[in-house]
Amino acid sequence: MNSKAKIEALWIIGVLVVLVVAAGINIYTTESPNFTIATKETPSSPIPGNTTVVYVEGVQWSWLFTTYNSTGKHTTTDGVTLTVNHTYTFVITSIKGSHQFAVIHDLYIPQFDVQAYAVPGQNNTITFTPIHTGTFIIECVEYCGYLHYEMRGYLTVVA
Amino acid sequence: MSATMLLLEVSIILSFVFVILFFMYYKYLTVKTGMDNASDESDYYDSSSYFREKRKSNGAISTSAFVLTDSKSIGLRYLMTSLVFFFIAGTFGVIMRVSLIEPTPTLFAHREVLYDILTTEHSILMIYMWAVGSAFGLAYYLLPTFLKIKNDKYGNISSWAYWIYVLGGIFILLSRTSTRWYYYPPLALQLNPYGAGSMNWLAVIGMEMIFIGIAIASITVIRMIIFDRSQEVPMTKMPLFAWGVLFTLIMFLASAPFMMAALVMLFYDFFNPIFFTGVGGSSPISFAELFWVWGHPIVYIAILPQFGLIYEIIPKFTGKKIFSYSSGVLALGLLMPLSELVWGHHLLNSGLGLAWGLFFTTASFAVTIPSAITVFNYIATLWSAEKIRLTVPMLFVINGIFDFIIGGITGVMQSTLVINEEVHGTYWITGHFHFIFMGITTGIAFAAIYMIWPSLTSGRKYDQRLANWHLSLTAIGSFIMSIGWTVGGFLGMPRYVSGYFARFQVYQDIAIAGGVIIGIGQLFFLANLIKSLLEEPSTSPSNVLEEVYKLPSPGAVGGD
Numbered sequence: 001m002n003s004k005a006k007i008e009a010l011w012i013i014g015v016l017v018v019l020v021v022a023a024g025i026n027i028y029t030t031e032s033p034n035f036t037i038a039t040k041e042t043p044s045s046p047i048p049g050n051t052t053v054v055y056v057e058g059v060q061w062s063w064l065f066t067t068y069n070s071t072g073k074h075t076t077t078d079g080v081t082l083t084v085n086h087t088y089t090f091v092i093t094s095i096k097g098s099h100q101f102a103v104i105h106d107l108y109i110p111q112f113d114v115q116a117y118a119v120p121g122q123n124n125t126i127t128f129t130p131i132h133t134g135t136f137i138i139e140c141v142e143y144c145g146y147l148h149y150e151m152r153g154y155l156t157v158v159a
Numbered sequence: 160m161s162a163t164m165l166l167l168e169v170s171i172i173l174s175f176v177f178v179i180l181f182f183m184y185y186k187y188l189t190v191k192t193g194m195d196n197a198s199d200e201s202d203y204y205d206s207s208s209y210f211r212e213k214r215k216s217n218g219a220i221s222t223s224a225f226v227l228t229d230s231k232s233i234g235l236r237y238l239m240t241s242l243v244f245f246f247i248a249g250t251f252g253v254i255m256r257v258s259l260i261e262p263t264p265t266l267f268a269h270r271e272v273l274y275d276i277l278t279t280e281h282s283i284l285m286i287y288m289w290a291v292g293s294a295f296g297l298a299y300y301l302l303p304t305f306l307k308i309k310n311d312k313y314g315n316i317s318s319w320a321y322w323i324y325v326l327g328g329i330f331i332l333l334s335r336t337s338t339r340w341y342y343y344p345p346l347a348l349q350l351n352p353y354g355a356g357s358m359n360w361l362a363v364i365g366m367e368m369i370f371i372g373i374a375i376a377s378i379t380v381i382r383m384i385i386f387d388r389s390q391e392v393p394m395t396k397m398p399l400f401a402w403g404v405l406f407t408l409i410m411f412l413a414s415a416p417f418m419m420a421a422l423v424m425l426f427y428d429f430f431n432p433i434f435f436t437g438v439g440g441s442s443p444i445s446f447a448e449l450f451w452v453w454g455h456p457i458v459y460i461a462i463l464p465q466f467g468l469i470y471e472i473i474p475k476f477t478g479k480k481i482f483s484y485s486s487g488v489l490a491l492g493l494l495m496p497l498s499e500l501v502w503g504h505h506l507l508n509s510g511l512g513l514a515w516g517l518f519f520t521t522a523s524f525a526v527t528i529p530s531a532i533t534v535f536n537y538i539a540t541l542w543s544a545e546k547i548r549l550t551v552p553m554l555f556v557i558n559g560i561f562d563f564i565i566g567g568i569t570g571v572m573q574s575t576l577v578i579n580e581e582v583h584g585t586y587w588i589t590g591h592f593h594f595i596f597m598g599i600t601t602g603i604a605f606a607a608i609y610m611i612w613p614s615l616t617s618g619r620k621y622d623q624r625l626a627n628w629h630l631s632l633t634a635i636g637s638f639i640m641s642i643g644w645t646v647g648g649f650l651g652m653p654r655y656v657s658g659y660f661a662r663f664q665v666y667q668d669i670a671i672a673g674g675v676i677i678g679i680g681q682l683f684f685l686a687n688l689i690k691s692l693l694e695e696p697s698t699s700p701s702n703v704l705e706e707v708y709k710l711p712s713p714g715a716v717g718g719d
């Protein structure tokens with residue numbers, strides 16, 4: 001092996017090491033209890049038990065959050081209040097507004113590292129536990145028409 | 160809008176198009192006959208070589224390129240067209256950027272709609288008309304010299320492909336679509352100014368025409384590289400630019416059919432919505448998947464030819480051969496299969512779930528290996544050079560490598576599931592690809608244009624000072640803009656919005672500063688071009704980029 005090939009081999013090994021480590025971190029972090037990812041709801045991937053279910057509907061152009069409890073059905077628009085250290089499952093979909101069809105939206109809570117598409121005809125679930133109290137922003141990050149940028153609001157976490 | 164109205168509009172527009180086409184054909188025939196007669200009189204077999212020789216330069220910017228059908232002329236057409244679209248789409252970009260100066264849309268009346276149209280047009284035109292167009296331009300222009308091609312018989316076909324492609328681009332421009340470059344239905348089906356734009360159907364037709372044009376051109380260029388290459392240039396010694404173009408076009412032909420089929424289905428949905436509505440078992444996500452099977456390879460299509468060009472450019476400034484030819488080819492080639500496997504990283508939060516998420520993210524790490532080998536090759540070549548001439552084209556190359564490293568690192572970062580959930584749909588992504596599009600796609604195209612400047616302008620030199628301004632403002636402006644986006648995006652600043660939470664204003668304003676600087680920089684390029692064309696020729700119309708490959712005698716390239 002001449003010195004040229006040696007340098008190149010060293011470089012490739014170095015890059016491979018970095019990438020394998022990165023890929024390892026990628027897999028490792030998904031094991032953490034704080035990790036969550038949007039998953040299409042199917043009979044084989046049911047909603048986890050012992051979590052509070054919040055039904056989220058994207059509509060042109062607002063977010064509707066619905067919960068059910070003993071007093072009935074409660075819906076809020078562009079915002080929702082959660083309890084700290086309590087586990088929630090968001091069931092997210094898209095419903096039609098004035099137009100014939102519903103469109104794709106994407107619910108995003110930056111400070112929680114939570115994101116899931118709202119897809120017409122499909123339920124996506126995402127499970128997470130807020131661990132800080134306060135007010136956090138929510139946004140739609142998939143373009144959905146004229147007032148897309150106003151599909152945003154605040155999420156409040158109380159003790 | 161009812162289907163009947165839509166059909167009426169389509170048919171009226173079609174008949175207009177036919178009338179215009181007929182007129183153009185008539186004009187073309189008249190000019191062509193005149194040229195044939197003139198060349199006949201001077202005992203030339205074909206008019207292309209006669210006129211080229213008469214002009215005494217091998218392919219300068221002039222309108223005759225639109226009539227002649229040799230490779231150089233076709234290349235010039237693509238180059239000129241792509242530059243025009245670069246300035247149109249660039250103007251759109253600067254306007255929409257400035258319109259974001261305040262968190263609530265107030266600067267222009269009805270700004271939301273304006274913003275949505277500008278941003279969609281900007282992205283579609285920049286990708287398909289500038290990135291792809293300039294790559295085709297340089298391929299048609301340079302490859303005949305690089306590969307010592309004696310005859311290219313497919314000029315007429317290339318010419319048709321070009322016209323279909325340009326007409327497609329014009330349709331996109333006229334359609335005032337606002338659906339974003341990925342056309343996701345069911346939004347794409349909302350034909351009104353508050354959805355996808357009233358004439359989004361025209362954008363779908365235009366897009367399909369662009370694809371057809373590129374597909375035909377790809378086949379002729381692949382043919383040129385593989386079959387028309389001179390025996391003196393064996394495949395194993397082909398310039399790396401030719402390899403880059405070859406791999407790119409094969410990748411195009413392998414991935415584009417997914418999008419072409421999806422567009423046809425989408426068009427059908429305008430009349431009879433059955434494929435992508437989310438009703439009755441159909442899923443809009445299936446369109447998104449078809450799009451990204453194409454959409455990921457396209458981003459590499461916008462850099463592979465330029466990667467190849469960097470290999471051609473560097474030796475001209477260092478006087479040394481590149482570090483390793485074989486690993487250069489290997490890396491460019493490896494990108495082809497790997498690029499086909501990672502499309503899911505654009506849809507990680509769409510409900511794919513953990514298993515597929517891990518598959519696509521792990522594949523995305525693998526796709527970085529060839530890029531790393533390529534960058535190493537450049538750096539090693541520069542490292543081992545005793546002396547580097549740091550003129551404008553070389554500085555564009557160095558800036559491009561620098562930007563690509565940043566873009567590559569952000570690329571790897573967003574390929575982890577945790578970070579992707581944080582940055583998907585934000586300006587971080589916009590920053591990631593603008594580093595690469597500005598540094599490599601745009602920077603290298605300009606580097607090449609500066610290098611072939613004397614040929615383009617039949618023997619004029621560019622003004623060094625103006626070119627330096629162009630380079631510095633482009634490099635500094637795009638760095639400021641992309642850094643502002645990257646940081647803001649990481650904090651959750653959503654992309655593709657006409658208004659935003661006030662907390663993000665500082666990042667938006669940084670990006671506006673950067674965007675305006677880039678815009679001003681491009682004016683120096685225009686000034687340079689105008690200045691050159693007003694001057695008298697002062698040098699030979701040959702150029703350094705093509706020099707080593709020894710130009711064939713004038714007229715030998717081409718025929719029709």
Ligand code: HEM
Nearest residue numbers: 458504505523527530567570571573574583588592595596
């Ligand atoms: C170095 C290897 C690269 C990796 C690992 C990588 C990774 C990624 C990932 C994971 C995304 C999806 C982000 C998201 O929306 O969540 C993305 C988006 C993108 N990448 Fe890269 N990338 C790389 C190189 C490139 C190159 C060379 C280009 C060419 C210019 C490019 C252009 C883009 C574009 C245009 C998008 C955004 C598409 C859109 O959503 O509109 N990337 N990249």
Ligand SMILES: [Cu+2]
Nearest residue numbers: 140142144148
């Ligand atoms: Cu939205």
Ligand SMILES: [Cu+2]
Nearest residue numbers: 455502504505
């Ligand atoms: Cu990709």
